[in-house]
Amino acid sequence: MREQCPMHGDKNCVIGRVALMFQYTIRVKIIINSKQSEKMVMKTILPWQKKEQTAAEYLLHCYVIPAKKPTLPLKDEAFVSKWQKAEGSGVLNFLSDDLGLPAFAFHWEDEDNLCIYFAQTAGGNLPVIATGTHEDFQTMEALLGGRQIKRELPLTVNAFTLEARAEKIFHHRILLLNRAPYSSIPAEALGLSEEEWLKRSNRLRLAHECAHYETLRLLGCMKNHALDEILADTFGQIAAFGNFSAERQRLFFGLVQGEDTCTGRLSFYTRNVRCEDRAEIYRTVDRVLDMIEAEIQEMLSRKADDWEILTSLAGQSIVERLVVER
Numbered sequence: 001m002r003e004q005c006p007m008h009g010d011k012n013c014v015i016g017r018v019a020l021m022f023q024y025t026i027r028v029k030i031i032i033n034s035k036q037s038e039k040m041v042m043k044t045i046l047p048w049q050k051k052e053q054t055a056a057e058y059l060l061h062c063y064v065i066p067a068k069k070p071t072l073p074l075k076d077e078a079f080v081s082k083w084q085k086a087e088g089s090g091v092l093n094f095l096s097d098d099l100g101l102p103a104f105a106f107h108w109e110d111e112d113n114l115c116i117y118f119a120q121t122a123g124g125n126l127p128v129i130a131t132g133t134h135e136d137f138q139t140m141e142a143l144l145g146g147r148q149i150k151r152e153l154p155l156t157v158n159a160f161t162l163e164a165r166a167e168k169i170f171h172h173r174i175l176l177l178n179r180a181p182y183s184s185i186p187a188e189a190l191g192l193s194e195e196e197w198l199k200r201s202n203r204l205r206l207a208h209e210c211a212h213y214e215t216l217r218l219l220g221c222m223k224n225h226a227l228d229e230i231l232a233d234t235f236g237q238i239a240a241f242g243n244f245s246a247e248r249q250r251l252f253f254g255l256v257q258g259e260d261t262c263t264g265r266l267s268f269y270t271r272n273v274r275c276e277d278r279a280e281i282y283r284t285v286d287r288v289l290d291m292i293e294a295e296i297q298e299m300l301s302r303k304a305d306d307w308e309i310l311t312s313l314a315g316q317s318i319v320e321r322l323v324v325e326r
Contacts, residue, residue: 051119055277058270061227062317063219069307074217076124079172082142083127086116091129100168101143109133114140119175121210123217124305126161128175128206134158137178144174156184156265157206161213175200175209182236183252190248200240207239208232211310219314221284226285229253231313234296235306243295246289255286288321 019096049171081138086094091114095103096310108114113132118125129144131137142150146166158178169245179188182204187197211232216222233252237244252258254264260279262270292313 024325034226040131052274053272053277054274055280055284056319058225058273058277058281059227059319060317061223063215063221063314065219065311065315068216072122072307073120074122074124076171079169080118080125080127082169082172083116083118086127087118089116091116101166103143105148106139106143108139109135113179119206119210121214121217122310123214126136126175126213128211130177130179132179134178134180137176140176144169144176146170155180158182159209161209169187175206175213177205177209182240185251189251204233204236204240206236208236211235214306214310216316218310226266226269226281227314227318229266229269230285230289230292230318231310234292234309234313238296238300243300244293248294249289250286253285255282255289257286259283259286284318284322288318291321 030079043164082099085098089098092103092108092111092279094116095101110132114136115129115130117128117130119128129140131140134153137158138150138153141153142148144162144164145151146164158180159176161173161175163173179198179202181194181197182201185197187194190197192200211234212222212228215228215231222228230249233249234244237248241248247257252264253266254262255266260283262278262282266282266285267278270281274280295312296309299312
């Protein structure tokens, strides 16, 4: 039996039939007697029916933590072995000769500052490609993405873990990293020299992206969400500064203590939230940052391992932290 078009009620409507092919899996979290369980629910949501989240929905996001700690680090993903020859090789030669990518078809501003190395994470080794300029960062993203034309990426975007779309390395996960001040924050805002801030920014970015990869491999997914960014920046701050500072995090997010506005990157992670609800999220995140600073300080003082820090942050939603505090 042919389904009717949900817009027009016409069984012969081509638009309706095509639209019905768009299916999305949504994860529904059910809290029963304070115990979290999850079930996967298949539901047909048409593109024009997708709704923006409310602040309450957004702030409930967290991860289900495995009952048993896995053996860490996890085994490398299968694709990693193909990158083993990269260390010590010319980057473009390796990408062209060993991986079959058209690396020499692109123009590179600073070929000498391209390098490949491996990041050791709890989720296994991850290949890292570092660039020296934002133009080369965009070029490398196009090459790995299997495109001939570069995307214009904002100057504030200088790192991400991508899933390659180029045919020869399809689905390989690669950490792409560029040398630039973190979150476009000037060195003087942190009381550092420009060179020192660039060094710390690189350590911060690397640890940040590794934390996202660990979340993906150990907990099953990663999201563009305030909670995930707090988690990743926590590991980044620890790598770059040895601690987590709430005020430093406000600077990275574009928040001001006690206010409900945002002038920085946190606004990107709330773009799917209703406009009228975003102020509530900014206000709530601002409040929990001080709680997280105290929590991280306590864990670092007793030398808690990375697994404990990761699961402590990922396993409790932003709004739950406020409830517990009360």
